[in-house]
Amino acid sequence: MRFDVITLFPELFGPFLTTGITRRAFEAGQVDVRLSNPRDVALGNYRRIDDRPFGGGPGMVMMAEPLEKILVEIQSQRQDQAPVVLFSPIGKRLDHADIDTWAHSQGAILVCGRYEGIDQRFIDRHVDLQISVGDFVLSGGELPAMVLLDAVARLQPGVLSDQESHQLDSFNPELDGLLDCAHYTRPEVWSEQPVPAVLLSGHHEHIERWRREQRLSITAAHRPDLIEIARQMGKLSPQDEQFLKNMAAARL
Ligand SMILES: C[S@@+](CC[C@H](N)C(=O)[O-])C[C@H]1O[C@@H](n2cnc3c(N)ncnc32)[C@H](O)[C@@H]1O
Missing domain, CATH: 1.10.1270.20 (tRNA(m1g37)methyltransferase, domain 2)
Incomplete structure (x- = not known):
């Protein structure tokens, strides 16, 4: 099972992947988590990944181009047709049944939004599914990604020392x-x-x-x-x- 996470802040995942009971699943590759930063493939001296919204208004919007570039790179590395999931307040609210499905899946490519969100054209072209963690707004999709990964990891066989406990x-x-x-x-x-x-x-x-x-x-x-x-x-x-x-x- 492999989850690729597209994030502007991969450093947020460090302690999460190396601490607590779920660490076993991540370190043994039972849940193989790979982090990719669109900034690494962005062009120009400033490696720009966001810009102001057309039509005006506050905040910045993540540009489609660097996101697509990193996505294509990940897709060419993977051997499967993994679904592309965007974390968003628009999405379906995550519940136990969803986690159970992901826990028995091949994994996915998880896209973490930041700022005002992502250029809609990237979503229209590439995103298969949107997931929300609740009716409130977070600053980014990284915590929702960790929520999903944590819940999936603890359902893997042998991750909890007492198999009864998640039952x-x-x-x-x-x-x-x-x-x-x-x-x-x-x-x-x-x-x-x-x-x-x-x-x-x-x-x-x-x-x-x-x-x-x-x-x-x-x-x-x-x-x-x-x-x-x-x-x-x-x-x-x-x-x-x-x-x-x-x-x-x-x-x-
Ligand atoms: C500041 S939010 C953007 C909020 C957006 N302008 C709105 O009002 O719906 C930045 C990113 O955080 C993530 N995010 C925020 N709240 C979320 C939630 N409840 N569930 C899942 N992802 C969320 C999304 O990836 C989003 O693109």
Whole structure:
């Protein structure tokens, strides 16, 4: 799996690629990330990559020519027809299903915008897909690229030391698509708040049931839409349904 990232600021990726659990995937090439800077192929003494917008207005716009040059260079190195993805507030909001698809893909060429954005003619000619990370505006596409790469890397086999841990994470449709349960660690009492007694009981079955009910109640409180999806997918047992019913009745 190879991700080429087109960015004016490759140095932003340094610590990201070499820190934390995902580092294993990047350093072993399991998720092969290559950084390319359009400035390296821009012409002139100043290697200009942006210019003022036609029609006036504030800010600068990334020019199509250096972006196309670097893209063609990357495409000639790759053996595949990797999709060209632009990070943009216009795009589809990234979710778990998208990440799962990317995690099982050949990779992509990720384009990080800066300034006011990118000359539309480059987008029209080369971009296959636009991705947003939310309804807000960032200064550049680098953080969205890291968001995608991080989420993809942690789904690769062997990246998390305990293979269970991403299975039990929030949004996993193979499990139930629900939100994760609450977690506690030492000390047993902190600031006069004890850990739920069941977690200290050593009774595996009771702990599992408590965690299941936590997932259900947290999801029902914060994302009731996910409960409905789990129900439609047949991921709720009669015991789960009874628990949700009791919860709703207790609220009345
Ligand atoms: C300052 S933003 C440009 C914002 C643009 N003028 C607008 O209002 O939609 C510069 C770049 O950051 C990236 N970016 C900003 N917000 C984003 C978001 N929510 N999702 C994905 N990429 C984003 C895009 O690559 C964008 O071209």
